[in-house]
Amino acid sequence: MKLLTKTSLNFISASVIFFLLGSVAMYFSVRNIIAEDLKSQLLQQQNKFIYNANQNKLTDLTSKLVFIQITDNEIGYSFSDTVLIVNDSYILYRKLQFSYLQDEQYYQVSILQNQSQSDLLIKKIVIMNVGFAMLFFLIMFFVNRQSIKSALSVFYSTIRKLEDFELSKAQNLSLETADVQEIKKLNEVFEKMATQIYNDFEAQKEYTENVSHELQTPLAIISSKADELMQADNLSKEQMEQLALLLETTNRLSKINQALIFLTKIDNRFYTQGSSFSLNDLIKEKLQIFDVAIQEKELKLELDLLDITQVYMNPYLAETLIINLIKNAIIHNTSGGVLCIQLSNNTLSISNNGSPLSFPEKDIFKRFVRSENSKKNLGIGLSIVQRICELYTFNITYTYDCEHQFKIIFKK
Amino acid sequence: MLKKHNILVVEDELELAKSTISSLSENGFSPFHAKDLKSARKLLKQEKFAAVLLDLGLPDGDGISLIKEIKNTKIEIGLIIVSAKDALEKKVQGLELGADDYLTKPFFFSELNARLKSVIRRLNLEDNQQLTINEITLFPEEMRTLIHGKIVELTGKEFGLLLYFFSNPNRVISKTTLGEFMSSSYADYGFTDDVVYTHIKNLKKKITNSGGNDYIKNVYGVGYKFTIA
Numbered sequence: 256m257k258l259l260t261k262t263s264l265n266f267i268s269a270s271v272i273f274f275l276l277g278s279v280a281m282y283f284s285v286r287n288i289i290a291e292d293l294k295s296q297l298l299q300q301q302n303k304f305i306y307n308a309n310q311n312k313l314t315d316l317t318s319k320l321v322f323i324q325i326t327d328n329e330i331g332y333s334f335s336d337t338v339l340i341v342n343d344s345y346i347l348y349r350k351l352q353f354s355y356l357q358d359e360q361y362y363q364v365s366i367l368q369n370q371s372q373s374d375l376l377i378k379k380i381v382i383m384n385v386g387f388a389m390l391f392f393l394i395m396f397f398v399n400r401q402s403i404k405s406a407l408s409v410f411y412s413t414i415r416k417l418e419d420f421e422l423s424k425a426q427n428l429s430l431e432t433a434d435v436q437e438i439k440k441l442n443e444v445f446e447k448m449a450t451q452i453y454n455d456f457e458a459q460k461e462y463t464e465n466v467s468h469e470l471q472t473p474l475a476i477i478s479s480k481a482d483e484l485m486q487a488d489n490l491s492k493e494q495m496e497q498l499a500l501l502l503e504t505t506n507r508l509s510k511i512n513q514a515l516i517f518l519t520k521i522d523n524r525f526y527t528q529g530s531s532f533s534l535n536d537l538i539k540e541k542l543q544i545f546d547v548a549i550q551e552k553e554l555k556l557e558l559d560l561l562d563i564t565q566v567y568m569n570p571y572l573a574e575t576l577i578i579n580l581i582k583n584a585i586i587h588n589t590s591g592g593v594l595c596i597q598l599s600n601n602t603l604s605i606s607n608n609g610s611p612l613s614f615p616e617k618d619i620f621k622r623f624v625r626s627e628n629s630k631k632n633l634g635i636g637l638s639i640v641q642r643i644c645e646l647y648t649f650n651i652t653y654t655y656d657c658e659h660q661f662k663i664i665f666k667k
Numbered sequence: 668m669l670k671k672h673n674i675l676v677v678e679d680e681l682e683l684a685k686s687t688i689s690s691l692s693e694n695g696f697s698p699f700h701a702k703d704l705k706s707a708r709k710l711l712k713q714e715k716f717a718a719v720l721l722d723l724g725l726p727d728g729d730g731i732s733l734i735k736e737i738k739n740t741k742i743e744i745g746l747i748i749v750s751a752k753d754a755l756e757k758k759v760q761g762l763e764l765g766a767d768d769y770l771t772k773p774f775f776f777s778e779l780n781a782r783l784k785s786v787i788r789r790l791n792l793e794d795n796q797q798l799t800i801n802e803i804t805l806f807p808e809e810m811r812t813l814i815h816g817k818i819v820e821l822t823g824k825e826f827g828l829l830l831y832f833f834s835n836p837n838r839v840i841s842k843t844t845l846g847e848f849m850s851s852s853y854a855d856y857g858f859t860d861d862v863v864y865t866h867i868k869n870l871k872k873k874i875t876n877s878g879g880n881d882y883i884k885n886v887y888g889v890g891y892k893f894t895i896a
Binding site: 468469471472474475476477480482483485486492495496502503505506509547548552 | 838841
């Protein structure tokens with residue numbers, strides 16, 4: 256629900272409740288006031304009647320609105336409502352009844368006062384009040400809505416700018432200046448946060464670069480010395496083997512280092528710039544790297560690229576994704592097995608006939624998890640694949656049913 | 668090689684520089700060493716270089732600044748960035764500024780030799796664009812191979828491998844190094860040994876079948892050496 260709708264709804268519901276309660280209260284209080292007024296009028300008339308009765312005969316005092324009856328005993332004065340039929344229409348009257356003693360005879364005196372006039376008055380007052388109140392609420396509602404809207408315009412622009420915020424691009428949010436204190440404060444906080452995030456991002460970037468540099472340089476020295484030593488003429492087989500192992504291990508260490516830095520970079524969203532390209536072409540192009548490896552293992556390649564699938568990704572990440580998946584399917588395949596690559600309906604599936612996993616299925620994307628007979632692998636390739644999929648919210652699944660199958664559903 | 672090419676090695680890690688220099692001189696180059704930007708600038712004024720190996724993180728500044736200076740001079744100098752920073756943006760930036768190639772540390776000397784020779788070859792187009800070792804002649808631009816004057820059909824990878832050996836004659840190249848070269852640094856471990864073995868087996872067969880000598884020798888099963896007597 257939008258903030259404006261929410262405040263408007265609150266306003267309306269509160270207004271309706273107060274309006275109803277207020278109207279009822281007003282109706283009763285107006286009625287009360289008018290009843291009091293009627294009462295005092297009747298009492299005044301009673302005084303007048305008593306004053307007149309002292310000088311005149313009672314019977315002379317009867318009129319259209321004064322009725323006198325003989326009664327046996329004294330009665331206290333009381334107010335009540337009564338209805339008279341005048342010209343075939345009912346008219347509501349307020350009646351004051353009391354007893355009057357004259358010449359040792361009690362008389363019951365009833366003085367009537369027309370009530371319908373005051374009822375009409377109550378109606379008019381209530382209707383007028385309700386009308387004014389409604390008009391007032393309506394005006395208030397629109398004024399309120401408009402003022403909230405204008406006060407929040409900067410807020411909405413802030414939200415839009417935050418939505419467009421991209422780490423690798425933005426240094427400054429350049430939010431609009433607000434005249435509302437709270438929104439001003441909010442913008443200040445956001446700007447501060449954005450700067451902080453950007454600085455952290457830069458620091459992280461620098462850190463990974465430094466780690467890379469600081470580790471790679473000593474490795475380069477070890478590797479260069481081993482390489483240099485290997486060129487000596489008088490080395491025994493054993494010495495040569497050890498040097499080759501040294502070279503290989505150093506290279507492996509450097510590869511692990513690079514892969515971990517790469518993973519960190521993906522996690523830190525370094526590779527955000529993307530472009531749109533055909534996955535079909537990319538797969539065909541990258542398969543060429545592996546043609547000899549496929550030949551060597553005598554794999555049967557089943558390439559089934561049905562639909563043209565366009566993806567929007569960072570080209571380097573897309574390349575890494577495809578290469579890692581194909582490589583995985585070749586390395587773990589059995590000699591003479593089938594390498595099946597299918598692309599249809601935005602879904603890429605790559606499967607191979609390798610032997611079953613020697614570790615739980617759920618660990619397949621974990622770092623450094625690899626099967627017993629492939630200790631030479633780094634065990635990072637599939638982690639990288641998973642991270643790339645995560646970054647682009649592509650759904651990747653692994654299933655084993657006589658063959659290992661990786662399936663990626665690319666978003667349209 | 669008829670004339671010795673002068674190579675400037677700009678590297679602040681002394682041990683790495685030492686090894687690089689000895690490897691370069693063994694390979695027929697005439698290397699010079701500069702430990703920072705200042706001495707590199709000085710040497711560039713004094714000597715004529717065929718190529719510069721440039722480390723980026725130097726004590727007195729970023730090597731990137733030197734790329735422009737080198738490329739602004741009229742003389743064609745090959746420029747290879749050798750950096751421990753694998754950052755993609757640095758690579759792109761360096762190549763955009765005019766660097767000819769980019770090597771990430773740690774690198775193999777045979778790889779450096781191959782890249783260096785390729786860069787120098789590309790810059791000296793007036794030179795004879797063919798490489799000959801005894802009966803084998805390579806035309807790198809056209810990827811053509813002649814043995815005893817007859818064309819031998821090699822696959823792209825086999826040709827690349829032969830060119831690599833040509834750049835590193837009489838040098839022991841470990842299987843790891845060759846694997847890295849063959850897989851163009853994509854496919855890390857796993858099948859590289861097998862792939863290297865297959866390629867070399869095929870290449871050897873094609874050379875000997877065409878009447879060439881069997882130059883590629885296996886060294887104790889750990890590497891290969893292109894032996895020229």
